[in-house]
Amino acid sequence: MTSSRTTSGRPAADGSPPGGGFAWELLLPTAAAPARRRGRALQEALRDAVRSGRLAAGTRLPSSRALAADLGVSRGLVTEAYEQLVAEGYLRSDRGSGTWVGDAVRGGVPAAQGRVRGRRSTVVDFRPGSPDLSLFPRAAWAAAFRTVVGELPHRGLSYPDPRGLPGLRTALAALLTRRRGVVADPDCLVVCAGVTQATALLGLVLHGHGERAIGVEDPGSPVHGPVFAACGLRMTGLPLDSEGLATGPLLRSGVRTVMTTPSHQFPTGIAYSARRRVELLDWARSVDGLVVEDDYDGDFRYDRAPVGALQGLDPDRVAYTGSVSKSLAPGLRMGWLLVPPRLLDEVVERKRTIDLGNPSLDQAVMARFVEHGDYDRQLRRCQRAYRERRDILVGALTERFPGVEVSGIAAGLHIIARLPERYGPQDRFMAAARAAGVSVRPLTEHELTPVADPGPGVRLVLGYAHLAPSEIVRGVDLLAAGAGG
Secondary structure, eight states: OOOOOOOSSOOOOOOOOHHHHHOOGHHHHHSOOOOOHHHHHHHHHHHHHHHHHOTTTTOOOOOHHHHHHTTSSSSHHHHHHHHHHHHTTTTEEEEETTTOOOSOOOOOHHHHHHHHHOOEEEEEOSSSSOOOOOGSSHHHHHHHHHHHHHHHOGGGOOOTTOOOOOHHHHHHHHHHHHHOOOOOOGEEEESSSHHHHHHHHHHHHHHTTTTTTTEESOOOOSHHHHHHHHTTTEEEEEETTEEEEOOHHHHHHSEEEEEETTTTTTTOOOOOOOHHHHHHHHHHHTTTTTEEOOOOTTTOOOOSSOHHHHHHHHOOTTEEESSSSSTTTTGGGEEEEEHHHHHHHHHHHHHHHHHSSSOOHHHHHHHHHTHHHHHHHHHHHHHHHHHHHHHHHHHHHHSSSSSOOEEEEESEEEEEEEEEEEGGOOHHHHHHHHTTTOOEEEEGGGOOSSOOOOOSSEEEEEOOOSSSHHHHHHHHHHHHHHHHH
């Protein structure tokens, strides 16, 4: 029986691709790569073909001479690529019998693809926490980057101060003082990889001081728990009332540190009352404790004057943190932590040992972005867009779910919606939402302690910032149709 396989890079006589199924055309784009990148591009393309299964184990590859001729590259380049992938285990070479795909790579990609195929497709995703990434100011950011790259002195590319570049810390301190009413000494400001790293730094320092528990709002953010656990701290859920963190349970808890969102509590949306803010600070002083303030969406206020940060009332008892994750993009991994002076040295040392500081170029770009007013313009742009989307969501819910109660709408990027009893029970509603292709999050997912009597109906936390107005309306229509509304 005559085989159609060939050791040349050209198709066999019967038209099958060379190498027993190896479609050399997938390597053609590498020939168009810049000369300095051509060898690396060929190696990357071969690796990808092996990993993805397009080149199966046992497949014989064309000779280096034949493949070089077909791609229009030097034979030495192909030989070098083969030798590199043989050394890495992707290929094997038997003297006198050619080069073959090895069997060391296992098919992880097809399995992952199978898991993706098994998921239900989501048409509209109302889960909170994401901004509209299409609003990222690409042109302004690129212009700032070009300027910074051209002007940054060589020494600016060295290891940065672990607190952050002095220019960025000064710019952020002025910004936060002006917009959020904090007491911001640039020397006490630490640039972090988002609020998550700021939380971890504090958690590690507190654990070093002997703390083993931290109070958190209940309901609250599901993000903080794993971070505190990794620092050796257990969470103590503390209930809320209409004014904020309930004072009685806090006094009885025995904790000396609490994580709060006083300007716009997540997820309920309430703003701590003036009285409750004073009570919280009195508690911190009485136990020689610390309040950690997560100002996660402090810049987005729609129907009320901005509520100043708690830190401004007592910077010695409040550690303040925020980020650009909602205003610019979470992928920038840039945030800040204002640290009480008594904890500063330990936090900075932790930052140094973890990552030696945030990337200098990113910090320099952000500094210019703030100094030249681009960040303020971005906040105004986002606020207009998010206010419009909030209004559309509230209007659509009111129309399609008569009797709905909506709260937490004066600020932030999400709302709380309590649907009337006829749309429950919650499990049935959630199943109908999934069947309709709509992802929603019930308030119960944010509760550490189940509410004894949550009342009738379905309570939902609905994010809207990342959705276009048409998607918001479509999502509510699908929810209503699925729930029989």
